Amino acid sequence: MNATDLRPWRDPSQKPLLQIKSVTKKFSDFVAVDDVSLDIYAGELFCLLGGSGCGKSTLLRMLAGFEEATEGQILLDGEDLSGVAPHERPTNMMFQSYALFPHMSVLKNVMYGLVHGGMTKAEAETTAMEMLKLVKLEKFIKRKPHQLSGGQRQRVALARALVKKPRLLLLDEPLGALDKKLREETQFELIRIQETLGVTFVVVTHDQEEAMTLASRIGVMNDGYIEQIGEPREIYEFPKSKFVANFIGDVNLFEGEMIVDEPDRAAVLNDSVGEIAITHGVSGTLGQELTIAVRPEKLEISKKKSAKMLNSAKGVVEDIAYLGSQSVYHVRLDSGKLVKAFRANRVREAEDDLTWEDRVVVGWDGSSGVVLSQ
Amino acid sequence: MLRAIGFLGFIFLYIPLILLMAYSFNAGDRASLWVGFSTKWYFVLFENKELLKAAGISMRVAFFSATIATFLGVIAAFVLTRNKRFRGKVLIDGMVTSPLVMPEIITGFSMLILFISMQKFIGWPANRGMTTIILAHSTFCMAYVTVIIRSRLVDMDSSLEEAAQDLGAHPIFVFFQVTLPVISPAIVAGWLLAFTLSLDDAVIVQFTSGAGSTTLPAKIYSQVRQGVTPEYNALATLIIVIVGIAIITAMQIMNRTQRMHHV
Numbered sequence: 001m002n003a004t005d006l007r008p009w010r011d012p013s014q015k016p017l018l019q020i021k022s023v024t025k026k027f028s029d030f031v032a033v034d035d036v037s038l039d040i041y042a043g044e045l046f047c048l049l050g051g052s053g054c055g056k057s058t059l060l061r062m063l064a065g066f067e068e069a070t071e072g073q074i075l076l077d078g079e080d081l082s083g084v085a086p087h088e089r090p091t092n093m094m095f096q097s098y099a100l101f102p103h104m105s106v107l108k109n110v111m112y113g114l115v116h117g118g119m120t121k122a123e124a125e126t127t128a129m130e131m132l133k134l135v136k137l138e139k140f141i142k143r144k145p146h147q148l149s150g151g152q153r154q155r156v157a158l159a160r161a162l163v164k165k166p167r168l169l170l171l172d173e174p175l176g177a178l179d180k181k182l183r184e185e186t187q188f189e190l191i192r193i194q195e196t197l198g199v200t201f202v203v204v205t206h207d208q209e210e211a212m213t214l215a216s217r218i219g220v221m222n223d224g225y226i227e228q229i230g231e232p233r234e235i236y237e238f239p240k241s242k243f244v245a246n247f248i249g250d251v252n253l254f255e256g257e258m259i260v261d262e263p264d265r266a267a268v269l270n271d272s273v274g275e276i277a278i279t280h281g282v283s284g285t286l287g288q289e290l291t292i293a294v295r296p297e298k299l300e301i302s303k304k305k306s307a308k309m310l311n312s313a314k315g316v317v318e319d320i321a322y323l324g325s326q327s328v329y330h331v332r333l334d335s336g337k338l339v340k341a342f343r344a345n346r347v348r349e350a351e352d353d354l355t356w357e358d359r360v361v362v363g364w365d366g367s368s369g370v371v372l373s374q
Numbered sequence: 375m376l377r378a379i380g381f382l383g384f385i386f387l388y389i390p391l392i393l394l395m396a397y398s399f400n401a402g403d404r405a406s407l408w409v410g411f412s413t414k415w416y417f418v419l420f421e422n423k424e425l426l427k428a429a430g431i432s433m434r435v436a437f438f439s440a441t442i443a444t445f446l447g448v449i450a451a452f453v454l455t456r457n458k459r460f461r462g463k464v465l466i467d468g469m470v471t472s473p474l475v476m477p478e479i480i481t482g483f484s485m486l487i488l489f490i491s492m493q494k495f496i497g498w499p500a501n502r503g504m505t506t507i508i509l510a511h512s513t514f515c516m517a518y519v520t521v522i523i524r525s526r527l528v529d530m531d532s533s534l535e536e537a538a539q540d541l542g543a544h545p546i547f548v549f550f551q552v553t554l555p556v557i558s559p560a561i562v563a564g565w566l567l568a569f570t571l572s573l574d575d576a577v578i579v580q581f582t583s584g585a586g587s588t589t590l591p592a593k594i595y596s597q598v599r600q601g602v603t604p605e606y607n608a609l610a611t612l613i614i615v616i617v618g619i620a621i622i623t624a625m626q627i628m629n630r631t632q633r634m635h636h637v
Contacts, residue, residue: 066536086539099537103555112551113541164541 007231008041009217015078017042017200018063018168023072025058032058034224035072040168045194045201047211050221051247056204059221060170063202064093076167087116092166096173098157100145106132106156107141113164131163134193151182158190162197171203175210187213208248212236220244236295241374245293252299252339254292254369261286266371268292272335273313279366284373291372298368299341301329301360303353309363315339317358329354331362391614398607415608422605428593429609432573435504435589439511440568446512447519447564452553454520455527473517482581485510489582502584510582511575515568522567526560527553559631566624570617 008014016039025033033055040046048056061067062074065086074081081089092113101109107128114124132138135155145153154177161169174190175183191214194201205211211218212232220227220235220243228240239245242253254276260267266282267275268290276292284290305312318338319330322345329341341362354360398416402409419425450470454463473481489499489506499505534556538548554561576591583592594606 064536064540086536087542087544089540091540093537093540095533095537097531097533099531099533101534101538101552101556112538112543116542116544116547160537160541 007216008043009039014041016040017044017077018202019073019075019078020059021073021075023059023062023069023074025055025062025067026070031224033062033069036221036224036226038219038226038229040200040202042200043198044216045191045203045214047203047205047215047218048221049205049208049211049218049247051206054221055224056206056221057172060093060172060202060204063168064091064170065089090167091170092161092164092168093170094157094161094172094174096176098145098153098177100153100156100160102145105142105144106137106148109145109156110160110163113160117164128159128163131159134196135159150177150179151186154178154186158193162193162199165197166199169199169201171201173205174203175207176205183210190214212248220247222247237370239293239370239372242291242293242372245370245372250296250340250342252294252296254294256290256292258282258284258286258288258290265366268371272333272337273311276311276369277366278369278371279310282371284371288373292369293372294364294369296328296340297326297342299339299362299364301331301341301343301354301362303358303360305361305363308365309361310366311369312361312363313339314359314361317354317356317360320354320356329360331360333362394607395611395614397604398611400604400607403603415604418603419605419608419612425590425593425605425609428588428590431504431587432590435507435511436569436572438508439515439572440565442508442512443515443519443568444561444565446516447523447568448554448557448561450516450520451523451527452549455524470520471517473514474521476514478514478575478577481514482510482578485513485578486581502582503587506582506584507579507587507589510578511572514578515571518571519564519568522564523557523560526557530556559628562627563624566620 008016018038018040020036020038020040023033023036024031036055036059048059050056058067062069063081065081065084065088069082076090101112104112107125110128110131111121111124114127115121119127129138129141132141135158137152137155137159140148140152145156148156154174158174161171175186178186187210190201203211203214205214215232217229217231218235219229222243228235228244230238235244236248239248245251245253254268254270254273256268256270256276258266259269259275261282261284263281265280266278266284268278270276270292278292282290300306300309313333313335315331315333317329318332321328321330324345326342326344329343331339331341333339339362397406397408399411399413400408401412401414454467454470457463485506486502489502489509492498493500499509530553534552535548538552539545543551574591575589576595579589579592583589588596590609594609597606
């Protein structure tokens with residue numbers, strides 16, 4: 001028996017749960033969301049990732065019904081949502097500020113949506129209690145929001161948004177207000193809850209690490225556009241643009257003109273490295289300006305050039321940041337360009353051979369660089 | 375040095391009130407010549423039926439005016455903050471708050487003219503009395519209430535209302551179950567301010583009161599001309615104490631809810 005593929009976006013026969021079709025949102029002259037098309041499938045945990053003002057929150061608010069699209073369509077299960085008021089939509093939202101009702105107890109907060117969904121008080125209380133157990137807050141039901149810690153408030157907000165079992169749960173920076181340690185724990189908690197309930201999540205975040213941890217797929221947004229949609233690995237290893245390569249993780253960019261264009265190899269002429277060899281074919285034309293993006297962990301650094309370094313450049317170690325699990329080396333190449341290289345600290349008491357002001361060689365093989373044309 | 379200046383300032387502000395309260399315990403019958411300690415003026419006060427009647431009218435006028443002003447002020451503030459844009463918003467915005475800066479004598483005079491023409495054309499209000507005072511006071515108090523409640527609504531996290539709506543509550547329920555409870559301290563504060571403003575007014579009432587509807591400030595004002603006995607000091611002392619307790623209570627309510635909302 002075959003395991004079912006948990007990636008419905010790879011199966012063209014699957015119907016998406018949510019279809020966003022060429023949606024544009026203008027606030028008078030300002031275009032907040034610009035011709036965005038996106039399909040989200042049932043059971044996904046989709047992250048909209050981007051910096052502030054990139055339109056991700058506006059897009060989320062359009063899904064919730066707080067903003068009307070200027071152009072385009074939003075379909076949920078094939079039904080057009082335009083003109084449907086927020087209180088009539090089968091979606092729920094978890095707000096960045098949590099928006100807990102300050103005058104109601106935890107239990108009353110969670111029951112609120114159920115009572116308005118037509119449940120009796122007794123039913124609503126039972127259902128709310130189940131949800132509060134799932135988020136481990138059953139001991140705090142009588143407290144008011146201001147008597148809870150930040151993490152507890154976050155869980156009340158999550159429980160309140162989930163308790164109606166929405167077709168689609170919209171989360172606006174759900175972990176933004178938590179400190180780092182708690183945020184990391186809560187990420188996995190969020191995934192556990194999402195898998196237990198099988199609710200489709202759309203998460204808005206500016207934190208790329210959070211998106212990588214949570215998401216089944218990520219949509220990277222910039223300036224109202226969607227730059228790229230893909231699985232976290234795809235976005236990281238195969239960015240489609242300089243913006244995506246830069247936004248997700250660290251990257252060294254080498255720009256230059258294409259000088260070799262053959263079916264199984266190519267080369268780009270760069271000021272710092274010289275001829276950069278690429279051991280696969282590239283879609284482009286001779287003379288085209290291309291950018292080679294190399295992740296710092298794929299950049300090797302040593303005192304002598306090794307056999308694996310098909311492309312290399314000499315330089316001086318300018319700065320070292322020891323981060324525990326790894327060290328970051330800032331190397332000033334002879335051309336003046338600064339590059340970053342990571343090295344895992346595998347041995348505890350290594351007499352580190354690299355130190356400040358050392359002359360080193362940095363290099364990479366022919367397939368570690370990503371060729372970007374935009 | 376700074377503390378000394380602050381102290382002097384406080385004395386400057388409060389010495390008249392303290393003197394006024396002290397003379398209410400004067401045994402003599404003048405409000406400015408100390409004879410000895412006595413509480414007799416408090417008993418005389420409770421015998422003065424006319425003065426008590428005026429106080430009763432003032433209380434009733436203040437209560438109804440504050441209530442009407444608060445009711446209208448909440449609606450005006452809500453419409454002005456929550457409706458993004460409508461025709462004439464700027465104009466209405468300015469007109470709602472203009473009584474704040476309008477001299478009372480003009481407000482009072484214009485009210486008088488209005489009531490006279492209303493009487494002429496629609497026959498209501500038939501004559502000037504409590505009803506006309508309440509109408510006039512509601513109008514000018516509403517401006518103050520609107521300003522207080524509007525600033526609270528602007529401060530309020532609008533995602534609270536969105537969250538309620540998102541959870542399936544019709545906008546009417548959102549207003550009564552979320553907005554109103556959250557702004558309730560401002561409503562209480564607005565009501566109290568309106569109550570004090572109405573209680574305090576001695577100008578507008580000159581134009582809008584009729585026979586048998588003299589309010590306390592008007593009564594005191596007319597009595598001053600015939601010389602004041604410490605009876606009035608006793609009355610003023612009682613008012614200061616009552617108002618003081620009301621203000622302290624209101625401030626405590628405000629502080630408690632403030633802590634709750636700014637977590």
